[in-house]
Amino acid sequence: MTIDEDVREISPYFQVRQTTWGGRACFSSGNIPKGTIVLQVAHFTGSSISYEFRKEVCHNCFAYDNARTMKYKLNYDSVKNLIHGADCQINSKKFLGAGLWFCSEYCRDCYLQIPNIIELIEFYEILLRHFPNMLKRYNTIPEQETKFNSISISESIIQSAWDEIEINWIPRIDNMKATKKINKLPPISEDEYCCIRFVCESLFNLKHMDPHSITQRTFNTLQSNELGKISRFPVLLHFQKLVFQTLYILLPSHLHKMLTIPLLRHILGTEYGNAFGVWQEGEAAESREYFGYWVFPEASYFNHSCNPNVTKYRKGNSMLFKLNKDIKNNEQICIDYSGVLNLPTKKRRKFLADSWFFDCACERCNSELQSVH
Ligand SMILES: [Zn+2]
Ligand SMILES: [Zn+2]
The missing domain is CATH 2.170.270.10 (SET domain)
Structure with missing residues (x-):
């Protein structure tokens, strides 16, 4: 058949x-x-370059130059023509570059030519602005991780964790003023930061992809390994919640519409087991660098x-x-x-x-x- x-x-x-x-x-x-x-x-629906390589790998062609920082950063001049409407939160004085580095002007231009890319750049920029504060509050005590990893996981435990977010956390956040919401940003580490960007890129690509395209249809039918993976590493359930909460608080409206708990769970559940590694090109398997992953x-x-x-x-x-x-x-x-x-x-x-x-x-x-x- x-x-x-x-x-x-x-x-x-x-x-x-x-x-x-x-x-x-x-x-x-x-x-x-x-x-x-x-x-x-x-x-790809989403890609993630790990934190240590964020400046050393081109965000368009994934080139790498022996640990040298990529020459071309995103600057305000290169994005200002893309900004339409007053609600874009990118401004000239404070633009940090959205955490995007490129090997050449050509790669930077290619990236900027992706239709609607300003939506993604805007979010990356907002996240980058808040990240230092979130990282500062991140609790690195190993006992914390041991505690999360000792939870025994089942389908219903996962479901009730998300129900708690849906029923209690979201309505609370929705009733807050914007400035108060920011105080509710969870502490996160570099790993969550990279995962948040991965999920956001997936939301962005899925939003703008033809719903009948082969990529979209196959994405919808990908098998989720959520239960298997979280059963093995229960701390991931906590990790996923931090990713969701950060996105929920920081995503501007055009991508916020895309963020639902079932879609986030599908994006992350299918990443486990379906992602390919992004490896350095042209090196033997034993000596090449692992930059991250993509789906x-x-x-x-x-x-x-x-x-x-x-x-x-x-x-x-x-x-x-x-x-x-x-x-x-x-x-x-x-x-x-x-x-x-x-x-x-x-x-x-x-x-x-x-x-x-x-x-x-x-x-x-x-x-x-x-x-x-
Ligand atoms: Zn490049
Ligand atoms: Zn075998």
């Missing part, structure tokens, strides 16, 4: 089908030679194999998926999720189970497990 007639158009080289063993998988549409790029994606819904149907027939790599702001061997018609197309294929069987399988919540049943694992016994 072919699922979602919809997703057929992802690539002419494979179909996405429901499998007899559960879940979806990609099957080749013919005999395809090694070297073929079976998928190239450039539309490409169309590339989320590939299953994992410890002997994958597709190699994935980044080229600028695209991800490419290239066959590393000839494949036959109807063969399953798989990638490596882990980056740890050199590990011995047990360690590799444990890593996969811990990070992606499945027991790998690929051919290589099966044959290696048999030879262990």
Whole structure:
């Protein structure tokens, strides 16, 4: 059975089908030679560059220059033409650059040409302005984290945490004056800061994306790993609430409309397990830097194999998926999720189970497990 007639158009080289063993998988549409790029994606719903690399990685092409700060920052002159209407909270005297750095004028211009991008820049700028105060109040006591991690998680615990926000917290905030709301901003760390930007970029992209586009449709059907991930790291539930609260208080109206609890939970729940790493280009796997992560819904149907027939790599702001061997018609197309294929069987399988919540049943694992016994 072919699922979602919809997703057929992802690539002419494979179909996405429901499998007899559960879940979806990609099957080749013919005999395809090694070297073929079976998928190239450039539309991510959200991306996140980690805090330590925020000035060193280009926010358009993800270039990196050996820890040097990118030469081009966003300045007021470059955004002033985009500001329409009096309600934009960007002003010339205090503009901090929205935390956006670029490798070249060209990349900065490309970024500024994204339709409606000022909405995203405005929020980044507001967040950047408030972040130092929020960070100062952040509680780094390890006991705090231990406390949050000792909560036992179930579907209903997660639901009641969000009900509490919906029923008690939101109405309280809605009744406050703007200046008082700001006092309710939670303390956050660099990790929350990056995640808040990731969620905001996702809201922005989803808002302006054609609702019938393949990216939007596949995003809607992505599998959420919320329960699995939060059960393993209960502190994430607290983390998600801080992300929501910050967005709720600081988002200007045009993006605020997009922020709902179910959508935030889908964005974060599907990021767990579906995000790809943003890795340094042109370096060997062992020595390259990890800059952050991004989500490409169309590339989320590939299953994992410890002997994958597709190699994935980044080229600028695209991800490419290239066959590393000839494949036959109807063969399953798989990638490596882990980056740890050199590990011995047990360690590799444990890593996969811990990070992606499945027991790998690929051919290589099966044959290696048999030879262990
Ligand atoms: Zn660039
Ligand atoms: Zn395996």
